[in-house]
Amino acid sequence: MARLAVNPTRMELRRLKDRLKTAQRGHKLLKDKSDEMIRQFMNYVRQNKQLREEIEDELRRALQKFMFAGAMRPVQEIEQALAMPSYKVDVSIGTKNVMGVDVPDISITPSASNELLPYNFVSTSAETDEAIITISNLIEKMLKLAEIEKTCNMLANEIEKNRRRVNALEYVVIPQLEETIKYIVMKLDENERANLIRLMKVKTMIENR
């Protein structure tokens, strides 16, 4: 590991020792943060997996039901029936802080109208109604999935960034500082010894005169 280009003086030595201390403290803190983030990430990701499995299954079934319902009637008729939905779903999005990452906090805003099926029942089949009611109930769960999945995405990104910082400190900054400190200490000791020898030489020269 290359050492830093500094003058081997006591002042530099003191400065580098301070820097090493800060780097070590930062490294420890970041490592703790990384551990905790991974723990929380695993919680979220397990939830995410379970929720996704459930939704994939339920949604597939609902959509298939809807398709069968559609197949029994002309497409135009169904499209016409659904062209003007009376129901509207909106969400309100806040932010939540998970380990220093701002993640979305999604909640559903209730609709003004409570009439879910916007068409007359003559032109559509009962299967259509059923499928629409199922999907309508699924929306809330899907939003929960959206929230958790987004949280996972962002946490994964943050963990990756954090790990890069920890590694940079552990494998580059700290060894570099340690090596430089060692170099300065050795250089200073060498100067000390040179000085001592010089004094002893001078002393013998004076005594021999």
Next chain:
Amino acid sequence: MIQSAKIAVIGDKDSILAFKAVGVEVFSANNVFETNNILRKLAKENYGVIFITEDIAALVPDTLDKLKDRPTPAVIPIPSSQGATGFGMAGIKKDVERAIGVDILFNK
């Protein structure tokens, strides 16, 4: 800071028709260009959650990756009427690998 946002569904015609009925805004897309255009347009507007069917999401992985690190919109793959292709699950798997280095959740 709480703001209201809209929900959108992008997908093929058969899959999105059902969502239209429950009051979600729907956009139909069939190819890469249409999907990219719609995604970019929605990302700029006030959409909080965008559901996109898996078969179409698989066409535009780059655009999805770009939207991943922003708090909004959350782009979530959902199965189409043909059933799940595993694209959504692969996304979770990718997250785990990114964060931890190895896949410890789906060890198969």
